[in-house]
Amino acid sequence: MSSPVRMGLVGVGWMGHLHTRALRRLRDHYPDLPEPQFVIAADSLAGQEAEARSRLGYEQFSTDWREVVSHPDVTAISVTAPNQMHAEVCIAAARAGKHIWGEKPLGRDAHETAAIAAAARKHDVRTIVGFNYRHVPLVQHARSLIEAGELGRLTRVRGTFLADYAADAAGAFSWRFERAKAGSGVLGDLMCHVVDLLEHLAGPVHSLVAQDSITHTHRPLPTAGAGTGASHFAAGGGDLVPVENEDHVNCLARFDNGATGSLEVGRALVGPHVSMGFEIHGTAGALAWNFERMNELRFYTRHPSGGDGFSTVFAAAAHGDFSRFQPGTGIPMGYDDLKVIEASRLVGSIVDGHPYGPTFDDAERATAVVAGMEASMRSGAWEHVL
Ligand SMILES: NC(=O)c1ccc[n+]([C@@H]2O[C@H](COP(=O)([O-])OP(=O)(O)OC[C@H]3O[C@@H](n4cnc5c(N)ncnc54)[C@H](O)[C@@H]3O)[C@@H](O)[C@H]2O)c1
Known part of the structure; x- marks a missing residue:
């Protein structure tokens, strides 16, 4: 059939x-x-x-x-x-x-x-x-902890996506660096992930101020024969042309719930590879997670008996879709598994008609926040997110 x-x-x-x-x-x-x-x-x-x-x-x-x-x-x-x-x-x-x-x-x-x-x-x-990144089992666990009030009132929220894929100035001028093909640079490529993740965990961003910069102002065209499909990981060998969109964005933000924080993304940073993650502080606890250690969540909670400190929670059957992939705690999942979860949301929604997220409405929301950052980069002022 x-x-x-x-x-x-x-x-x-x-x-x-x-x-x-x-x-x-x-x-x-x-x-x-x-x-x-x-x-x-x-x-x-x-x-x-x-x-x-x-x-x-x-x-x-x-x-x-x-x-x-x-x-x-x-x-x-x-x-x-x-x-x-x-x-x-x-x-x-x-x-x-x-x-x-x-x-x-x-x-x-x-x-x-x-x-x-x-x-x-x-x-x-x-x-x-x-x-x-929403589908990471420990991201789902972090959301449950926040919803259950384990962190108390949220006070500080920080999200980053710090990458090195464009750190090499000899990297090819792929479509990602061209405004007509990509639109913005790291705002569209990386910031939309951070916005979606932070709002999924901490609720809507209310207002923000942002600044941007370009680290390598020129890049070589792809080597002849690579065509327009040249990967952003490939080295270019052609003429130098100007990079048309931003390599790095820093943003300060206020959230609807009163928390303050920051969102920072970069693609030309020496050091981090795919340092995508969050730190969230509340009046009673804190959480920290980074994609480079996807299967570990750091959780701080106060103990009445003393001995406060961060503990490491490993991904386990109780978290999100983990048990679909691994039989026991400590056996890691990987990046490609997140796309299998995403595929299940697509297919599940086709089968039963239920709109499992993140949907295009979530993308519309994330790009509205990113548009607020672009407005702030132009005005140099704080902007309200519409
Ligand atoms: N969710 C994530 O974590 C993630 C990661 C990487 C990329 N992306 C997104 O995925 C998209 C593709 O990125 P990628 O890294 O796979 O790019 P890529 O350059 O590896 O692949 C793009 C492909 O599209 C083809 N193409 C170009 N114009 C076309 C056209 N008119 N019709 C049909 N095919 C065309 C190219 O030849 C190329 O094979 C981008 O929008 C990017 O932002 C998402």
Whole structure:
């Protein structure tokens, strides 16, 4: 019998591979969900056909994404092309009644994200956005601890995504550094993850002030032959061209609940690799987590008998979807597992119609906060988040 989940893919790069691998692993971890089928993949680079067919297992391939959107057998589409394609592809997919797994930032700016979210609502399709860090079992545990009042009243909230993928000045000028293709730099690439994570844990940001900087003002074009699909991890060998968007953003914020804090992201930092995490302090306790040690949460709580201090909580069966992946505490999960959880939310929502988050509405909210940061970077003043 044909599966209700018949996938199309637009963009056969890193995320295109990962979405497909996650869907292929789905029933290893969620045997109650239907087996997805892989109908058609598209990439503007014809050279991706072999990858799409033989490695990822799509039955058909096209260099035109419209063939994915209009394909009568396709019921859901992964949109994993660069940011400038998100609005056009997602809006067309929603109009065609296809459910969508869209990668963040879901458009180049808040206007595009809002238009995408509105189209999905209008055409009543199920959506998931790639805010994968929400699915970390210990992030879910942290949220439960905060909701249960274990930290008391929240006083300070700090979120970071400090990365080194652009630390090498010889790194290629990929689409990520180009405004027409990516929109903003680290705001869209990394800050939207931090905003979503912090608001998921600590509630809405109320107002903020932000500053940005570019560390390497010029980068070499990709080596001839690499095409427009050059990875941001690759070294460039061509002419030097100006970087068009920000490498680093610092932001101070007030939250609706009265807590103050900061959100900081960078892609050209020497030292951290993927230092994505949070520190949250309350009147009764504190939490600290970093993706580089995804399976460990640091939790401080006061003990009446003394001996206060942070303790380390290891991911365990009681936390989020951990038991779908590992049999016991101390056996680590990894990044790709988060995408399997995300795939389960997409497929689950197609099966029962329930909008499991994070949805395109969550992406719209995150980009509204990011838009507030852009407004503050222009005005140099505090801005209210609308
Ligand atoms: N959730 C996460 O943690 C995460 C991580 C990395 C990237 N992303 C997001 O995923 C998206 C893709 O990033 P990536 O790292 O996979 O990029 P990538 O450069 O590895 O892959 C993008 C692919 O899209 C193809 N493409 C370009 N224009 C196209 C078009 N018009 N039609 C069809 N295909 C086209 C390229 O040829 C390339 O193969 C971005 O929006 C990015 O922000 C999310």
